[in-house]
Each structure stands twice: as structure tokens, then as C-alpha cells.
Amino acid sequence: MQLILLGPPGAGKGTQAAALAERWDVVHISTGDMLRGAIEAQTPVGLQAKALVESGELVPDELVLKLISDRFAQPGMKKGWILDGFPRTVAQAEAFDDLLNKLGLAYPKVVHLKVMTGLLIDRLLAMGRADDTVTTIRRRLAVYQEQTAPLIAYYQARKCLTTVNASQGAAEVAGALSRLELVEPGGEAAYIANEAEFDALVNQEKLLVVDCTAAWCGPCKLVAPLMDRLAGEYSDRANVFKLDVDTNKDMATRFKVKGIPAVMFLKNGELLETMAGAHAYQVFSDKVASFL
Numbered sequence: 001m002q003l004i005l006l007g008p009p010g011a012g013k014g015t016q017a018a019a020l021a022e023r024w025d026v027v028h029i030s031t032g033d034m035l036r037g038a039i040e041a042q043t044p045v046g047l048q049a050k051a052l053v054e055s056g057e058l059v060p061d062e063l064v065l066k067l068i069s070d071r072f073a074q075p076g077m078k079k080g081w082i083l084d085g086f087p088r089t090v091a092q093a094e095a096f097d098d099l100l101n102k103l104g105l106a107y108p109k110v111v112h113l114k115v116m117t118g119l120l121i122d123r124l125l126a127m128g129r130a131d132d133t134v135t136t137i138r139r140r141l142a143v144y145q146e147q148t149a150p151l152i153a154y155y156q157a158r159k160c161l162t163t164v165n166a167s168q169g170a171a172e173v174a175g176a177l178s179r180l181e182l183v184e185p186g187g188e189a190a191y192i193a194n195e196a197e198f199d200a201l202v203n204q205e206k207l208l209v210v211d212c213t214a215a216w217c218g219p220c221k222l223v224a225p226l227m228d229r230l231a232g233e234y235s236d237r238a239n240v241f242k243l244d245v246d247t248n249k250d251m252a253t254r255f256k257v258k259g260i261p262a263v264m265f266l267k268n269g270e271l272l273e274t275m276a277g278a279h280a281y282q283v284f285s286d287k288v289a290s291f292l
């Protein structure tokens with residue numbers, strides 16, 4: 001996953017980015033958090049940024065670009081990342097495009113969290129952050145309109161932008177985000193067609209992971225893309241498949257699957273464990289690793 005969350009202050013970028021980063025086990029990068037950390041630690045960057053952050057202005061492009069390029073130079077970025085609060089100007093977006101190109105990383109998807117302006121001031125006041133008074137909030141919103149909103153057209157032109165209605169509550173926005181195709185399909189976990197195919201797979205020595213799912217099941221849609229990723233990550237050590245319980249009721253009965261989503265782990269014809277419910281990617285990945 002390579003994702004940019006774009007939207008005005010108060011759109012919920014931080015909350016949604018943190019939840020997605022946990023679910024997908026990818027790096028969450030918030031330039032606002034990095035700057036607040038630098039200010040608190042009174043580093044040279046912090047000292048330079050302090051007055052600007054406190055008044056709701058943007059800090060200079062070169063300064064955030066240095067933070068970002070240093071962060072992307074650290075290990076672990078290949079597994080994926082979510083940016084929240086960066087880029088905030090067209091110059092930052094252009095420089096970031098160059099950086100990705102230089103590092104050979106895939107072009108990101110961009111989600112615009114769109115909010116009715118009237119809601120934002122109340123939301124930001126309710127969040128009660130130290131740098132937010134009504135005056136700075138107004139300034140932050142004006143700065144967004146002037147300097148950041150042009151990025152909507154920038155990414156639209158690059159055909160990677162999707163808009164989500166973020167005037168709704170955080171849970172609804174999270175639901176809308178989970179319905180988007182935010183990762184390239186790859187390492188797809190295929191469907192098991194029938195019981196004969198299932199039996200052939202079950203009796204192998206290799207670990208078999210079966211995601212029990214159905215078209216009508218909402219939470220199953222959270223688990224399915226994680227299984228696709230699991231299939232890619234463990235392609236040489238485990239077989240990861242999906243099973244439509246509607247067309248395969250007999251198998252669900254045979255393995256006593258009571259509710260879905262449920263992920264079964266099987267080896268040598270034996271069911272080792274069934275994990276019910278939706279979990280973060282790391283939880284499924286650790287479970288596979290524990291059976292290998």
C-alpha cells in the first residue's frame with residue numbers, strides 16, 4: 001500500500017491513517033507529528049518550525065522535504081506507507097514524485113477526504129490540540145484552500161485520486177476506505193471451487209490457510225485483501241485460499257465454521273485453528289508464521 005490521505009485539517013486524516021497503517025502493517029508518516037516532536041525536543045528543525053506551526057502557517061517546503069527524504073531513506077519503506085499531512089503544496093508533490101522515481105517506488109494512490117467546511121471549525125475545536133485556537137484554525141483552513149487544495153487537481157490529472165465523503169463519522173469513513181481498492185491486486189488468494197479441490201489441498205504437508213467468506217458479508221471484505229497479501233508474502237511456504245461458504249455449505253459444516261469471516265489453518269488433513277473475525281494483517285501473518 002502506498003497511500004496519500006489528502007484533506008483539510010479536521011478531516012480525520014490522522015485517525016484513518018493510523019487505523020489503516022495498523023490493519024495493513026505499513027508505515028504511517030505524519031509530517032505534523034514529526035514537526036511537533038521536533039518542536040518538543042527543541043531540535044534545529046523544531047526551532048525553525050515552532051512559530052509557523054503555532055500560527056497555522058506552513059513550514060518551508062525544503063524543511064518538510066528533508067524530513068520526508070530522510071524518512072524514506074530508512075529501512076522498511078518497501079512494505080508500504082501512508083502519508084498524512086504531506087504533500088501540502090504543489091512544489092512538495094512535485095519533489096515527492098521525483099523522490100519516488102529516484103527510489104524506484106510505486107506511484108501512490110491518493111484519497112481526498114472531503115468535508116463540508118462548516119463542520120471543520122467545530123471538529124478542530126473539539127480535538128483541542130494545543131496549537132489550535134479559533135484564529136489559528138481559521139488560518140489553517142485558509143492555508144489549506146490556498147496552498148493544498150490545488151493538489152486535488154494535481155492528482156486528478158495523474159488519475160490516482162479517489163474522493164471519500166468525510167463529513168460522515170469516523171466509522172463510516174473507515175468503512176468507505178475499506179471498500180476502496182487501495183492495493184494493487186497481486187499475490188491473489190484464489191477461490192477453492194469444490195470439496196474435491198479442497199481435499200487435495202488439505203492433505204498436503206504445506207500449511208493451508210482458508211478464508212471462509214461470502215459476498216453478503218461486510219467484515220469479510222476487510223479480511224479478503226489481507227489474504228491476497230498473505231498469499232503473496234508466503235507464496236513459497238503456505239497455500240492461501242478463499243472459500244465461498246454459500247456455494248460450499250457442506251465444508252463449512254464439516255469444519256464447524258459458525259460465523260464468517262473465519263480463517264482456518266490446516267496441515268496434513270488436520271484443522272489446527274480457526275480464527276474468527278477481522279484482524280490486523282500482522283495478526284494473520286504472525287499466526288501463519290507460528291504454524292510454519
Ligand code: AMP
Pocket residue numbers: 009031032033035052053054056057058059060061064084085086087088089092140
Ligand atoms: P497537521 O498535524 O498535519 O495539521 O500539521 C500541523 C502543522 O505542521 C501545520 O499547520 C503546518 O504548520 C505544519 N506542517 C505539517 N505538515 C506540513 C507540510 N507538509 N508542509 C508544511 N507544513 C506542514
